[in-house]
Amino acid sequence: MxxxxxxxxxxxxxxxxxxxxxxxxxxxGDQHINIIEGQNxxxxxxxxxxxxxxxxxxxxxxxxxxxxxxxxxxxxxxxxxxxxxxxxxxxxxxxxxxxxxxxxxxxxxxxxxxxxxxxxxxxxxxxxxxxxxxxxxxxxxxxxxxxxxxxxxTRVHEYFLFDGEQLDDFFDKRYTDRVESAILDVSHIELLNRSLDHIDTVRTELERTSTEYEGEAKRKREKYEEAEDKLEDLESREEEYERDIRDANDRLDEIDEKLAGSSDPEVQRKLERRENLNDRLDEKRDDLVEKRAEVAENFAEAGALIYNEDALRFTLEQLEELENQGQLPPKIQDWFLDQLLDRGECICGAELEDDEEKREHLEELRKEVAVITEGNIEGKIEIPHLLSQADDSLNALLQGVGDITGIEDDIEGIERQLRDISKELEGKEIPEDVDVAQLEQQRSEIEERIRQMREEVGQLRGEIEQQEQKVKDRRQAWQEELEKEEKYEVLAKKISFIDDSEEEMQEIRAEILKEVRNETEEYLNQYFNDLIWKDENYDVELTDEYQVKVFGPSGEKKLGSLSAGERQVLALSFMSALSKISGFSAPLVIDTPLGRISSRPKRRIAQNLPDYLQDTQITFLMTDEEYSQEVQAMLKPSIAHEYRLNYEKDVTQVNDR
The missing domain is CATH 3.40.50.300 (P-loop containing nucleotide triphosphate hydrolases)
Known part of the structure; x- marks a missing residue:
């Protein structure tokens, strides 16, 4: 073991x-599963x-x-x-x-x-x-x-010791925050984070207290500090908005719970419809963020090519014209000049050994011809490739922009349907029942406030990006001023060393997180396909934005349409993936692992559980409904211990099953 x-x-x-x-x-050995069965x-x-x-x-x-x-x-x-x-x-x-x-x-x-x-x-x-x-x-x-x-x-124990019933809600609203938090927990980068915080503190103290600045260095330092203070203010405002948005969303959840208490079937149908629409809306918004990032990345890579496309075409035309006129390649070939230099005699009959100036002239001409010949060949080959790449990049950008427009149209359509549902519920009057109209009106007001705050956050993020660049530029100007004066030389070197160290550590941190995401995705795919009961393969992706996407055999997105049982299996697979890559060799204890799984799929899951995390001790705490005869038969060869809990008069007896 x-x-x-x-x-x-x-x-x-x-x-x-x-x-x-x-x-x-x-x-x-192979008997690595314990079962403890008991009623609620x-x-x-x-x-x-x-x-x-x-x-x-x-x-x-x-x-x-x-x-x-x-x-x-x-x-x-x-x-x-x-x-x-x-x-x-x-x-x-x-x-x-x-x-x-x-x-x-x-x-x-x-x-x-x-x-x-x-x-x-x-x-x-x-x-x-x-x-x-x-x-x-x-x-x-x-x-x-x-x-x-x-x-x-402590920070990772919840991925080894957890309640299966709580997994049903893991991929509900705002799940990407939970996924990101989990990835950070198991990535072992807390030491790096502390080091980065320490570096930032050291730099701040060094910049502010190491010396008294004078003249131009002092003026540029003040400009830099002024920009930093404004950036901190913008970031503080963004955090405040984000906090208010989270509180407003919590209030929406409370209202939805109250609305769910209505006994009116029409209200229930509309609430269910709204829940499905909200799931789709979350997916579309995630798609929009991802597509915008993709288009921005493509533009960054292809912008120079597209901008210079006319110049490239003109250059190619000029090369072809010079070639047609016989000016390219050069009439004097490099092999002919090599012969003259080897022979030591110019075409005019002069001895090159006796005339150093002529030899140098021929050698320079030889280099020139080589460069022109090489450039001509490379240009003739590379420019058409660049032009083709520019066309492809432009088409990709246009396709991306079209996709963004399509997603935005979908979002607008879903939001319109949600507004219609809200208006219908606001007009609903149910005697002696939940006050649907009043709750829905409150909900609409909160949603409008959330929309306004999101717009404010969007504007703030734009201002923050601009301010970050201003801070960077002013800091660079200040550092360049320090480097000009000998008395600041040591300070400038210290600051430069700190900056280089931070950059290296940020790269290491990004690489670690990327590796952890990739490993999590790999195991998430494996475990989900091992445990899911359907005879088809699924492709599960974990994006850089911590979205989890599930694709069926035909490639369609399935996350929003997964049943409660499928979502629980996805969450169980995610938790198991985290426990696998965490680096800790701890046992698993899972309470109510099959609580939301219907009877038919339990057989397939139980069939695959013995091969699931084979090198790990797993203890399942199950109800009698979960641990059916069929599930018991499937797990039997892998079971080390079976217990049944009998509860009577405030006391539980633990008996062999």
Missing amino acids: NNLQIFDIELKDYRQYKGTVRIDLKID GAGKSNLLNAITLCFYNEETHLETQEEQGLESDPLVNKRRLDEINEGESASGYVEVTLGKDEPKYIFTREFRTAKREDGDFSDATGDLRLRQKFQQDWRDVPNPHTRLSEILP
Whole structure:
């Protein structure tokens, strides 16, 4: 076993688990899957919470419950708390044993629940403890978080320990932010980011405090600082708008949840229609951003060719005309001049050894003829190629502009349909039901505000780009002024070194992110096609803008039309890809992995799961509906342990299945 595995989890009076409960999860060879089955409320999700509580002092699944306004039970088992008096407290612990072929690490976290006089409870958790095996002895290890970070750091644990039901929403609205954040998490570039921040700080301090500037250097420095201050102000305004847009979108989500509570079937149909249109609108907007970037890149590459097309055609015509007149290639051939130089005698009979001036004249003529001949040949070959390239580039640009117009028309059409739906809902009156009209009016006002803010952001970004160039130009002018004066020579060299270092690190950072994106795309393709139940191949792309695109056999985009189950498989594949490329050899624990998958596709997924992440221990926390007889039969050869959770009177028993 090359990857780490969980040998066992031991719980003492943790939530539903009264007394001491130990769950053996050790795997062996091809049997790398554990199954823990339990009905909702039996403590299945709390096993995942127990691991994250032990490692990171947080319960992942409970955070979702709290967001929904649901209260959680005390940490200590309720039956155990019944045994103590008010004002007293009871304690427990979670212990997780890790290792490869044998146990090596035992992580432990204790907790305590106090029974208050008002009948309520208060929880407290202790510090993380670690015992590590050295030969045959177990010893306490100081700074356990350092060792845990080497195994599974906080920033990436959610790609190894996660709730499958939450994956259904992973590719919903604004998913590109989540994808980008995930890529940054697993790319191990936090050290580079800290180094870049440090370089920026050092440069700022060096520029502002290293010396007192005088004369022209002082004037140009002030101009540079003035431009920097304005840039910071513009960027601050952009961040404020972006924050307001996020808040407004959250408000829209709240309104949509309230609207979804309407019992009117017509309202429900319109809401479903709007949701589909919004998905399409998001895709079209992403397409527009991508297409504009593509056209801009093509223009940057082809602009010079297109601009100089007339000059190239004129040059080619001149070359052909000179060739037709016999002036090209030159009448004096290079081989003839080579013979004269080798013989040492000019065509006029003069000895070249005795006349250095004539020899130099012939040698210069020889070089000239060679350049003209070579240029003629290269020009005759290269110019037609450049002209053809210019035509292709122009056609590509025109096609790109046409595509942009088409996408913009599609966006306008979708927005028109959305406005129609909104107007219809605003006029909807339903007695004793959700106030659809009022909510829809609020929604329209918020959407209009978001539209206005996006326009402001667009204008700001244009101003920011111009200001960035102004800062760059003024900084360069100031540095050139420093280099002119000897007293600033050392400072100029230091600043130049810092700039070069930053540029190199930025390139390294970009290369790392590109590599991580490519690897993620590769594994995302593999896992999605391994797990999806349809007998057709899909092509999954991860773009530079962190869009995930799914193409079917005929090339059509499928992301917006994926079912809930397909989207969950896509999210599961994405999380698995991240765990694979993260560089951490940790086990996977997945709660409710097949929660949104209908019965028919479960067989295909279960059939492929044994070959999925073969070198990784996987523990599935499943409901009885997920772990059907058919799924069980498919997984059986790969299962190391099977458990069933039986819950009764606030206590869960863990039994072999």
